[in-house]
Amino acid sequence: RHRFWETQPVGQFKDAGRGGLSEGPIEPPTPLSAVKPEPYNLPALYQWTTCDMDDEQTCAEVYNLLTDNYVEDDESMFRFNYSKEFLQWALRPPGYFKAWHIGVRVKATKKLVAFITGVPGRIRVRKDIIRMAEVNFLCVHKKLRSKRLAPVMIKEVTRRVHLENIWQAAYTAGVILPTPVTTCRYWHRSLNPKKLIDVGFSRLGARMTMSRTIRLYKLPEATATPGFRKMELRDVPAVTQLLREHLRLFVVAPDFDENDVEHWLLPLENVVDSYVVESPETHEVTDFCSFYTLPSSILNNQNYSVLKAAYSFYNVAAKTPLLQLMNDALIVVKQKDYDVFNALDVMHNDTFLKELKFGPGDGQLHYYLYNYRLRNALKPSELGLVLL
Numbered sequence: 001r002h003r004f005w006e007t008q009p010v011g012q013f014k015d016a017g018r019g020g021l022s023e024g025p026i027e028p029p030t031p032l033s034a035v036k037p038e039p040y041n042l043p044a045l046y047q048w049t050t051c052d053m054d055d056e057q058t059c060a061e062v063y064n065l066l067t068d069n070y071v072e073d074d075e076s077m078f079r080f081n082y083s084k085e086f087l088q089w090a091l092r093p094p095g096y097f098k099a100w101h102i103g104v105r106v107k108a109t110k111k112l113v114a115f116i117t118g119v120p121g122r123i124r125v126r127k128d129i130i131r132m133a134e135v136n137f138l139c140v141h142k143k144l145r146s147k148r149l150a151p152v153m154i155k156e157v158t159r160r161v162h163l164e165n166i167w168q169a170a171y172t173a174g175v176i177l178p179t180p181v182t183t184c185r186y187w188h189r190s191l192n193p194k195k196l197i198d199v200g201f202s203r204l205g206a207r208m209t210m211s212r213t214i215r216l217y218k219l220p221e222a223t224a225t226p227g228f229r230k231m232e233l234r235d236v237p238a239v240t241q242l243l244r245e246h247l248r249l250f251v252v253a254p255d256f257d258e259n260d261v262e263h264w265l266l267p268l269e270n271v272v273d274s275y276v277v278e279s280p281e282t283h284e285v286t287d288f289c290s291f292y293t294l295p296s297s298i299l300n301n302q303n304y305s306v307l308k309a310a311y312s313f314y315n316v317a318a319k320t321p322l323l324q325l326m327n328d329a330l331i332v333v334k335q336k337d338y339d340v341f342n343a344l345d346v347m348h349n350d351t352f353l354k355e356l357k358f359g360p361g362d363g364q365l366h367y368y369l370y371n372y373r374l375r376n377a378l379k380p381s382e383l384g385l386v387l388l
């Protein structure tokens with residue numbers, strides 16, 4: 001069934017429900033001297049390239065490859081359109097390795113035709129904090145599909161990760177592979193229902209008119225929580241503390257320090273936004289919420305070319321009710337003119353999704369670990385990790 005994945009240290013479907021298998025690494029690390037020192041072989045027409053994401057031209061080539069060839073929904077109506085600024089942010093977190101930003105070029109023309117990346121992160125599984133690679137942006141040009149290029153790229157990123165003495169990875173995909181840690185659903189909160197319906201992202205409900213639909217999704221002009229404001233650099237210690245405390249609640253979650261929080265949560269225009277609640281009395285930061293910006297290209301529509309979407313990232317409601325905090329998030333996202341706010345049913349998100357008029361999407365997101373076995377699949381609410 002899975003000629004490649006059957007050869008890899010991942011939970012195999014055939015081992016499901018058999019018990020006996022314990023939790024933890026599937027294979028032990030090998031000495032670094034035993035890691036293959038030279039790259040895997042590509043088909044003769046292609047060559048490896050390390051993509052320097054600081055370089056404007058390289059970054060533009062990556063952006064163009066992904067814009068035309070990355071993830072689409074099941075009916076090919078929309079395609080993710082990560083911005084260049086987003087890619088630079090996603091690929092240059094603290095301690096990143098340029099060698100993990102891997103491209104494939106056509107030898108003859110130097111055209112970039114495939115890409116895969118890893119970034120380092122510390123991820124806790126139950127009590128163990130494990131250095132992992134977060135693998136993302138695997139993409140093969142549409143004209144080069146089904147030639148078994150992806151397995152070579154996955155082996156090559158694995159090799160380069162091993163060279164840094166890292167032996168585990170985390171990744172997500174819309175497709176089922178051996179074997180998901182958990183399977184999450186995307187939920188969508190309409191902010192601009194007329195446009196969403198016009199472009200086929202959503203449909204007019206039964207017995208609903210356009211004007212009733214617009215009224216249904218209307219939000220207040222201003223946020224409700226006193227002290228709700230944009231996160232600033234000075235908030236990093238307090239946000240780190242809140243987030244670390246919160247992420248303890250989940251079975252799998254990142255282990256963020258202040259450097260990570262500064263990188264991943266400090267607002268960056270049109271990439272990531274975070275808001276804190278600063279108590280008007282004590283000036284303590286009591287809560288925060290965040291979202292990232294990931295537009296989608298709208299394929300084949302006369303009137304619109306881009307869907308502006310915000311994705312729920314990390315939220316901590318320690319004092320403010322989560323429902324109220326997330327409603328304020330919806331209000332600021334609407335003020336910024338986004339069309340839709342998306343969220344997965346991870347962490348405690350299922351406590352606000354229905355109440356705040358999110359509806360279930362047609363897409364799923366499966367989470368995976370490489371070279372780490374869990375005895376049982378998790379519930380989405382046991383997962384404290386959001387990958388981009």
Ligand code: NHW
Nearest residue numbers: 002003004005136137138139140145146147148149150167
């Ligand atoms: S998920 C997004 C992936 N990208 C897209 O969907 C973009 C559009 N599609 C494409 O570009 C987020 C191609 O269809 C791709 C496959 C490139 C997806 N993950 O070359 P072949 C991520 O980026 C397996 C893993 O002929 P293709 C996460 C497939 O099951 N494997 O196919 C990435 C089959 O193996 P099998 C995937 O269509 C995580 C083989 O690839 C996959 O031309 C990567 C077929 O290859 C996917 N999304 O290219 C793993 N899609 O065993 C990281 C297909 O079934 C692991 N396949 O025969 C950790 C590494 C680090 C370890 C460190 C210790």
Ligand code: EN5
Nearest residue numbers: 072073074075173174186188201202359360361362363388
């Ligand atoms: C790893 N970083 O399928 C990424 N999106 O639901 C790789 N559907 O937008 C993994 N098909 O349901 C990617 N509208 C996996 C996701 C790939 C993209 C994807 C889904 C997620 C999506 C939309 C549009 C569907 C268009 C036709 C959808 C319904 C919204 C509606 C709003 C009103 C209330 C009910 C729901």
